[in-house]
Amino acid sequence: MASTIRVRATSSGETTEVQALIQHPMDTGLVKDPKGELIPPHFIQQLTFEYDGKNVFLADWGPAVSKDPYVKFSFKGGKKGDDLKISWVDNKGASDTTTAKIQ
């Protein structure tokens, strides 16, 4: 299966702007399905962006974040052609990791 993470990181020399889109249901545990049964909570708990062995962005998420979340931030440094590692872990223990080249 294709990766659940889409990333685009562009360096402008001093800073790197990162955009990411993650495919995840982000169920809160409060919503019922058409049969009236609760959909169990299923959401991303931690999201990390790692550059050069250091975390440049770390988010502790809960059920209040939307389905298929989108993140945009920038950090100081980052060179063109370098790797940026992105990973998430959800409350069911599932995870996904991907590496993107900074453009």
Added chain:
Amino acid sequence: MRPVIRSASAVLALTAVWLGLVPAASAVDTPDPVADARAFQKFFVEKFPKVKLEDFVNGPYSMNEDMYRQWQDKEQFPPYDFSLDAGKEMFGKPFKNGKSYADCFPNHGIGVRQNYPYFDEKEGKVITLELALNRCREANGEAPFSYVKDEMAALTAYMAYTSRGKPFDIKIPNDPRALEAYQNGKRYFYTRRGQLNFSCASCHVQNPGERIRAEVLAPAIGILNAMPIYRSEWGGMGTTSRRFTTCNSQIRGVPLEPQADEYRDLEYFLSYVSNGLPISGPGARP
């Protein structure tokens, strides 16, 4: 639409008087899709002199500068991306009998979105892309998909994507049934219904660019060029069928079954009057 109708009927009335012999009623009733489409496009161009004709396919974004800027940002990372990928994968995957979607469509289904819906002279009915996809599945022994979202949206998203930029090219063959289907769709478009007593035209012809609660209404012209769409309100993708059925329930009417004859005729009419405008689907809407 009102001024256009008035001037059109004035011309017709004049001709009728001039000719003397033609009964006025039949002159007015004779459908003329070519003139309809021209008048329809002219109406929007005159109502929104700043908007280029081909920009109407961007729906509410063509009406509101602020939304346009936000959308430009969003398009760099479009929310329909996952669905598009899924659609591409599904489209390329053969059925159990070894055939695939490509075998059901002209040009293997690539870059053909602008020709749908078309009028099938054998069957005497309008065939939409969604209907053709499900028929293709059934003909190959697969269960049909739901018309409103998920797989159907993914497949149509991929087919629209491969047709981006190609102008809508809907034809009305020389067949009285085709003209009847067109007229039927037009009638559906202008008929008021539901508890709120709205017609499709109430919102999408009389009030595009205006707000209905927090939403900016899209112009009817080019509205199908962007289908299927990712709607943030739905939290997912939706097809033309989904758009039609939810429009009807939002005006507190009882929606028809997806791909009912009326909806197919409506899609035929609405696509025909957008002839010449480029396919921009899949789209993203708030």
